[in-house]
Amino acid sequence: MxxxxxxxxxxxxxxxxxxxxxxxxxxxxxLFYFQIHYFINLLCTLSPSTVxxxxxxxxxxx
Numbered sequence: 890m891x892x893x894x895x896x897x898x899x900x901x902x903x904x905x906x907x908x909x910x911x912x913x914x915x916x917x918x919x920l921f922y923f924q925i926h927y928f929i930n931l932l933c934t935l936s937p938s939t940v941x942x943x944x945x946x947x948x949x950x951x
Contacts, residue, residue: 932940 932943935943
């Protein structure tokens, strides 16, 4: 009875999984950045009264 049947496969799987997780983190960071950039551009194109209305509805919901 061995404790681990194939330790080499486990370490390679962990390394591949860590690479995949870091890639997902990078992808979601880029997605978040582009969403914020798009939201700021959208706010800049809107009229000031609409922006004031949006911020009023956001910050006075509580």
